[in-house]
Amino acid sequence: MRLLAIALPDSDRKGLVKFLFWSGCRPGEAFALTWGDISDDCCKIRINKSRNLYSVLKSTKNGVKRTFPTVPGSKLQKLLLEIKPSCNLNTLVFTDESGNPLSSAVLQKVWNGHTSKINGREYVSLGVLKELVKKGSLPFYLKPYSTRHTFATWAITQGVSPDKVARWIGDKVETVLRYYCHPQVVEADCPDF
Template sequence: MACGKWAVGKGWLEVNPYEGLKPKKDNPKEIKPFTQEEIRAILAGFDEVAPHYSPFVRFLMATGVRTSEAIGLLWGHVDFQRSEIVIKESLPKDLTGNGYRRVRKETKTGNIRYLPMSLELQALLLFLRPAKVNPDSLVFTTPQGCVIDADNFRCRQWAKVLKAQSIPYRKPYTTRHTMASHAIEQGVPMTGVAYLLGHTDTSMVTKHYGHMVNRPTLPAIPIG
C-alpha cells in the first residue's frame, strides 16, 4: 500500500492499486507450555523408555536453552566452581550440506549468557561428568557417543515418550516456552526472563508472554 502511494506521489501511477487492501493480521500461535504435571510425566517417561536422554531433557526443561545450544554444550562451558553454565555456542545443522553435518557457531542472537545452576541441575551435571574431563567434549551425546541429531531425537524418542504418557504432542522447543512461562509465574521479571532466553531486550518476551504478567481477575458481579 505504501509503495503504491509513493508511486502515485511520484506521478508514475494515477491510482494506487493497493488502496483499500487491509493489512494481514498478525495471528500469533497459542503457546502451550508444559504444566508441572506434564513435566513430571515426561521425565518419568524418559526414565523408563529412553533413560539415556533423560538428563538431556531435564537440562532442556530446567534451562530453556535452544536445542542446538544444548546439543553443542561442551564441558568447558560448565563451571562448577562458579556454579554456572556459559551459553555462547550452538551446534545447528549445516543447511548447505547433506543434512547430517553440523557446524559450531555462535548463538542465534550472538549473545553470551551465564546461567546459574540450581542444586538439582548441578547434581545432574556432576552425575554426568566423566572422571577425566575433556573441556572440548560434548556434555550430551547419543548412546554411541555421537552428536545428537535433533530430528532423530524428536521422532524416535520425544514423540514416543509423549504418546506413551498420553500428553498432547508439542515440539521439544516447547521446553523453552515452559521454562519462560514458569519463570514468569514464579515472579522472575521480564528483563530476567529475556536474559535467560538470550534476548537483548524484552520485546520478544513481552510479545509471547506479556499476557501472563499482572493478569487481572474478573470483577465481582452478583450472578449467584
C-alpha cells in the first residue's frame, strides 16, 4: 500500500485546515476566498461569498458580509503571508493541485482520508484529522465544520466577547452562544499541525 496525498499537497492541506480553525470561516467561504479579499499585510480578510458543493459561487450562508481581522504576528497572518503568491488578485487562496476551486467533497477526502485503486495498486491518504488524532493533537473526532465551532469557543474562552465573535463569523450572538460554545473544546489546545 502506498501513501498518496489526495487533491492537495500536504502543505496546502494543512494550510486550509489551519485557516478554518484560526478564522472560524465556513468551508465554502474559504473555497471562494481570493487574494483580492485579503489585505496586502494579511491583517484583514473580507468574507463576502461562498462556493457550494458544486463549486457554484454564491453569497455567504446567511448573506452577511464581514471583515475578519488578524493580529500582526498571529499564526493566521503568518500562514497567509507564507502561502501568498505574487499573482492576480482574482486567484483563489485555496485550490486543488490543478488550480481548480475546492469543494466539500475534496475537503472530506482531505479531512478523513481516502483510499483509491489505480492500475491495481492501492493508494491511501490518511487525512489531516486522522494524522492529528494519531499524533495526539486532537483527543476527539471533529467534522470539518467543527473548526468554526472550535474557533468560536476558543475565542470566547480567551475573553473575546460573544458579540465580537458573532461579528467575526457572520452570525448572531444568540447563535454563537447556543450552537458554537462547547466547554469540552477548551480542554484541548489549537493543534499546531
